[in-house]
Amino acid sequence: MPIKTVKNAAGRFVPLEINGQPVIPFKGVGKHKPGGRKYAPPVPTCSDYPDDGNKVVSTLEEALRKCGLCDGMTISTHHHLRDGDLVSNKIFELASAMGTKGLVWFPSASFPCNDPVIRYLDDGTVNRIEGSMNGPLGRYVSEGKMEGTAVLRSHGGRVQAIQDGEVKIDIAVLAAPSADPFGNAKGTGGPSACGVIGYAKADYMYASKVIVVTDNLVDFPCFPMEIEGTYVDYVVVVDKIGIPDKIVSGTTQITRSPDRLLIADLTASFLEKSGILKDGITMQAGAGGTSLAIAVFVHEILKNKGWKSKFGFGGSTKYMVKMLEEGQMGYILDAQVFDLDSVRSIEENVNHIPYPVFNAYNYHSYQHDGYNDSWCY
Amino acid sequence: MKKNIAVAGNSGPKVRSDCEILLELKSDGGITIDLISKVKVLYGESIKNLINEILDLFGIEHARVKITDTGALPFVLAARMESAIKQLISTDLEYLPEFLTINNYSTTRERFRFSRLYLPGNAPGLMINAGLHSADGIILDLEDSVAPSKKDEARILVRNALRQISFNGAERMVRINQGEMGLEDLNFVIPHNVNLILIPKCESPEYVKQVERKIGTIRKKFNISNQVYLMPIIESALGVENSFDIALGSDNVVALAIGLEDYTADLGVARTIEGNESLYARSRIVVAAKAARIQPIDSVFSDVADTDALKNNVKTSKALGFEGMGCIHPRQISVIKQGFAPDRSEIEKSEKIVMAFEEARKKGLGVVALGSKMIDPPVVARAQKIIDLAVSLNLISGDWINEVRSLEN
Numbered sequence: 073m074p075i076k077t078v079k080n081a082a083g084r085f086v087p088l089e090i091n092g093q094p095v096i097p098f099k100g101v102g103k104h105k106p107g108g109r110k111y112a113p114p115v116p117t118c119s120d121y122p123d124d125g126n127k128v129v130s131t132l133e134e135a136l137r138k139c140g141l142c143d144g145m146t147i148s149t150h151h152h153l154r155d156g157d158l159v160s161n162k163i164f165e166l167a168s169a170m171g172t173k174g175l176v177w178f179p180s181a182s183f184p185c186n187d188p189v190i191r192y193l194d195d196g197t198v199n200r201i202e203g204s205m206n207g208p209l210g211r212y213v214s215e216g217k218m219e220g221t222a223v224l225r226s227h228g229g230r231v232q233a234i235q236d237g238e239v240k241i242d243i244a245v246l247a248a249p250s251a252d253p254f255g256n257a258k259g260t261g262g263p264s265a266c267g268v269i270g271y272a273k274a275d276y277m278y279a280s281k282v283i284v285v286t287d288n289l290v291d292f293p294c295f296p297m298e299i300e301g302t303y304v305d306y307v308v309v310v311d312k313i314g315i316p317d318k319i320v321s322g323t324t325q326i327t328r329s330p331d332r333l334l335i336a337d338l339t340a341s342f343l344e345k346s347g348i349l350k351d352g353i354t355m356q357a358g359a360g361g362t363s364l365a366i367a368v369f370v371h372e373i374l375k376n377k378g379w380k381s382k383f384g385f386g387g388s389t390k391y392m393v394k395m396l397e398e399g400q401m402g403y404i405l406d407a408q409v410f411d412l413d414s415v416r417s418i419e420e421n422v423n424h425i426p427y428p429v430f431n432a433y434n435y436h437s438y439q440h441d442g443y444n445d446s447w448c449y
Numbered sequence: 450m451k452k453n454i455a456v457a458g459n460s461g462p463k464v465r466s467d468c469e470i471l472l473e474l475k476s477d478g479g480i481t482i483d484l485i486s487k488v489k490v491l492y493g494e495s496i497k498n499l500i501n502e503i504l505d506l507f508g509i510e511h512a513r514v515k516i517t518d519t520g521a522l523p524f525v526l527a528a529r530m531e532s533a534i535k536q537l538i539s540t541d542l543e544y545l546p547e548f549l550t551i552n553n554y555s556t557t558r559e560r561f562r563f564s565r566l567y568l569p570g571n572a573p574g575l576m577i578n579a580g581l582h583s584a585d586g587i588i589l590d591l592e593d594s595v596a597p598s599k600k601d602e603a604r605i606l607v608r609n610a611l612r613q614i615s616f617n618g619a620e621r622m623v624r625i626n627q628g629e630m631g632l633e634d635l636n637f638v639i640p641h642n643v644n645l646i647l648i649p650k651c652e653s654p655e656y657v658k659q660v661e662r663k664i665g666t667i668r669k670k671f672n673i674s675n676q677v678y679l680m681p682i683i684e685s686a687l688g689v690e691n692s693f694d695i696a697l698g699s700d701n702v703v704a705l706a707i708g709l710e711d712y713t714a715d716l717g718v719a720r721t722i723e724g725n726e727s728l729y730a731r732s733r734i735v736v737a738a739k740a741a742r743i744q745p746i747d748s749v750f751s752d753v754a755d756t757d758a759l760k761n762n763v764k765t766s767k768a769l770g771f772e773g774m775g776c777i778h779p780r781q782i783s784v785i786k787q788g789f790a791p792d793r794s795e796i797e798k799s800e801k802i803v804m805a806f807e808e809a810r811k812k813g814l815g816v817v818a819l820g821s822k823m824i825d826p827p828v829v830a831r832a833q834k835i836i837d838l839a840v841s842l843n844l845i846s847g848d849w850i851n852e853v854r855s856l857e858n
Contacts, residue, residue: 330779331578 091200091220093238106435108235113280116305125292126253128307132285133166135306136243139281141167144174144199145242148279150272151181152247152259152408156318159247159285159310161185164192174199176220178239180230180271180429182209185318193218202239203230227271228433234274235436244279246272246299247313251286255304256297259409259426260419262288264314267388267409267418269298270428276303287313298426324389324411326368327361336362340369351379359387359410367391374400385432388414388424396424407432455536457602458529459571460517466574468521472533475511480504486518499523503530503544524613525573525606532602548612548641555675556620556644558703561585561842562680562744562773563789564782565622569594570603576610580617582779585786588622591634592649600626604637611641620644622680625660632663639667643677645703650711651681652688657698678703680746684711689730696741705738706775707731709748722758724765735770749775756784763788790842791835799832799839800853806832807850 077085080097088094096104121127129135147167149160160179165188167175173196177189181204190212192198200220205213213222225233233239248257249265259269264287276282282304289309327333343349349370357367368391374381380399384392386406390413395401397417405427409415418424431437453474460469468486482497489496500514514530521529524546531544565586568575571594579587589610595603607623623638624647625631631648638646648660657679664677679702681688681695688695689712696705709727713720720726731747738745747766750759759781766774767789774785791799801819806829809817817824839845846852 328780330582333780334581 090223095238104435106232106236108232108436109237112237113240113278115303116282120305124253125301127255127301127304128253128289128309130308132162132245132283132308132310133170135283135308136163136166136170136245138306139243139283141170141172141243143172144176145172146176146178146202146240148178148241148244148275149180150246150269150275151179151183152266152269152271153264153314153319154266155183155185156264156315157183157185157247157313158315159245159313161188163245164189164197168192168195168197172197177201177203178230178241179203180227180275182206184208226433227429228437231274231430232434232436234278235434241275241279243281243283244272244275245283245285246276248284248286248299249313250288250290250294251284251299251307252290252292252294252301253307254292255282255284255299255301255307256292256294257284257286257299257301257304258294258297260415261290262286263316264288264312264319265316265415266314266319267415268386268406268426268428270407270426270430272299273428273430276300281305283308285310285313287311296426298428320409320415321411323413324359324364324391325361326365326391329361332362333365336365337369339366340373343370344373349373349379351377353379353381354383354385355381356385357387357389357392359389364389364391367395371395371398371400386414386427388417390414393417393424396421452537455533457532457536458521458525460519464519464574466520466522466525466577467572468516468518468526468529470517470526470529470533471513471515472530472537473513474509474537475513477511479511480509481513483513483515484518485516486520488518488520495523496526499526500530503527503534506544507534507538507540507542509534509538521573522577522613524609528602528606528609532605535601535605543608546609546613549615551615552612552621553642553675554618554644556678558678560620562620562704562746564773564776564785565620565746566776566779566782567594567624567749570607571595571599573606573610576614579779580615580619582782583617583786584619584776584779584782585773586620586622586645587616588624588647588775589638590624592624592626592631600630604634608637608641611638611643622647624649624682632659635660635663635667639664639677640671640673642673642675644675645678645680647706648679648681649708650684650688651695652685653691654694654698657681657695657702661699661701677701680704680706682706682708683730683734684708685715686712686730688712689733692734692737693740696737696743702741702743704744704746704773705734705741706746707734707748710751712748722762724762731766731769731771739770744772745770747771747774749777750781751777753778753781756780759784760788790844791839795835796839796845799835800845800849802829802832803836804850804853 075087077087078097080086081100082098086097147163175198177198184207187208200218200222202223203225205222248269249259250261251257259267276299283306284299284304285308287310357363381401383403383405384401386404387408387410388404388406389410392404393413396404404424406418406424407427407429455472458469459467482500484493484496527544527546562585564584565588566579566584567588567590568579570589570591589607591603591607621643622645623643625634627650679699683689683692696702709720712730713726718726735745750762752758763785773789776782776785802824805819806817840847
């Protein structure tokens with residue numbers, strides 16, 4: 073059967089339907105006004121759990137069963153444990169053993185450690201992935217081996233799809249470095265600290281059922297809570313949610329390549345001379361070797377000129393933390409943390425603020441990139 | 450039995466922008482070329498054409514060629530092929546890639562030589578982008594950075610690099626080997642516009658004269674008008690003792706450098722960060738160079754990762770009177786250049802002194818005073834030197850006096 077396509081505003085022919093669900097072709101910048109709802113999915117009620125607020129169940133399998141795991145459900149996870157994630161694969165291992173078929177995995181990103189999911193794509197447990205697909209997982213998808221059609225979603229686009237009901241999450245399984253029995257959770261503390269878990273916000277607010285998985289159960293209240301227990305159905309305690317040295321790098325390093333350092337140096341001085349870099353600038357810095365080096369040169373310029381960045385938007389690294397600590401940056405608004413210095417900073421410094429990606433990069437949020445004195449690199 | 454298989458160049462997991470060529474001469478069967486390269490689809494044809502052209506020049510009709518390529522540019526492929534051929538055939542022929550006209554510039558005696566970047570003569574990957582980093586000079590090194598077994602192929606590679614790589618206006622330098630081998634090196638490089646020759650482990654003015662004579666002969670033969678300057682490197686106790694004579698060894702000596710690794714080895718002492726063991730030698734070189742009205746140039750700083758230590762080292766070096774330093778990594782260049790250039794406070798102080806001197810001269814006063822301090826003529830001369838340097842480095846404008854005055858008013 074031929075696929076029905078339509079010409080979008082960028083002049084491309086795109087399908088009107090993917091995986092049996094309608095999709096909206098690009099209409100042009102500012103033309104689409106999505107209708108997100110602030111309510112819709114069921115929220116747990118106090119009669120659902122014991123009077124003492126303890127939602128702990130003994131295993132992830134039990135939690136999945138209680139959530140009513142069945143064929144064709146959409147299961148979401150976040151990627152804050154990066155390449156050290158031990159939770160996502162476990163979900164599909166259990167689902168496969170339980171004989172569940174045709175699940176949709178909806179991660180905020182995937183890493184090489186998630187390659188075992190290929191096995192569950194092969195045996196039919198998982199029908200498709202909607203999210204990012206890299207490395208061997210990406211190759212598997214590119215080779216057309218996945219049963220469903222892959223949908224690649226940007227971080228912001230993913231949140232918007234959840235808010236607007238384009239993707240309905242049946243069960244969100246959210247790993248948390250610290251959590252209390254009521255389900256309040258955060259990205260710091262414990263052996264698997266990853267700094268922040270802001271990518272999980274849309275998931276815990278909009279999923280029909282929410283499971284928090286932790287290896288560090290703390291007394292109520294787990295504060296400051298990034299996941300609010302009110303929205304959580306079950307809490308599972310496991311030995312280990314992640315492999316610490318694969319979650320954040322011990323230290324992020326700027327490039328040592330002289331050519332790349334030169335590119336970084338020239339970029340920073342271009343930003344200065346073109347007037348883009350100025351007092352009160354808001355900025356974002358990547359975690360790659362060259363962009364980190366740009367951050368170092370930019371920091372030098374800020375220092376020499378006596379300028380201060382209003383805020384930096386994380387992914388944070390030690391180089392941004394240095395700007396904050398040495399007074400060249402007012403705040404770090406942080407959606408994800410890349411190294412141990414940043415984990416330390418977010419625990420210690422009140423001006424280093426967890427800032428869910430929920431609040432950026434999509435139709436319903438503050439558009440940092442479009443703001444007139446902002447820039448990204 | 451006559452050798453009929455030769456290998457030239459480099460390959461391996463860490464090698465980039467190079468190739469290894471195996472050449473086997475045959476008695477029949479024509480030319481077969483076996484190419485292993487990531488860019489074979491894009492450049493396979495042109496690589497094979499180049500190899501055929503070179504074999505043709507040297508009159509080779511039957512051979513097996515195996516090329517393991519890691520992204521070699523044509524001048525590298527040509528150099529490796531020529532090296533392999535010359536291991537098997539005795540010939541005076543050369544396969545010369547086109548000489549880029551942009552490379553045909555000369556330099557002056559007085560130009561700054563704050564930073565000069567060493568490039569190993571047999572590592573093409575480090576040469577290609579070297580000109581981007583704005584070093585005052587680029588040194589293609591045939592001496593210590595080249596393994597003894599690779600000396601021949603480095604000569605051909607350096608020759609081709611001089612013809613094909615643009616160093617963006619940096620002074621084009623070559624460090625030759627010691628003794629007879631060094632004199633032979635000159636045949637490979639002088640015809641291809643070298644601005645300056647570094648003479649390593651120089652111990653006598655006689656050797657400087659020998660180098661000078663050899664360069665003269667080659668320049669005459671190839672009708673070269675651009676000047677070739679000399680920078681002897683003093684690396685032994687004997688060299689230090691003879692440094693003033695070496696500095697005067699030829700009119701073309703424009704700088705005297707010191708090499709501390711070999712010098713400390715000659716003394717039988719360890720080289721330290723503080724450098725007390727070489728203080729005498731360094732000062733002696735500075736004095737010899739200044740007496741001969743040439744530039745004293747300091748030894749390289751070998752801890753590439755430690756920028757702060759390099760900064761301190763440059764500070765000391767400048768304070769001793771040196772006017773430049775070698776670099777073994779591009780990231781040292783800006784640190785060294787900034788370190789040797791006059792800083793803001795030096796410039797401001799010098800401006801005040803020179804202006805006070807001008808005032809006094811206008812008023813016909815014999816004595817210059819700045820505030821309550823008397824200023825001696827040598828102090829004025831030094832201030833003027835710093836001002837000249839700052840102007841020529843574009844740190845202040847040539848019209849600085851009027852600019853300072855307008856600010857004061």
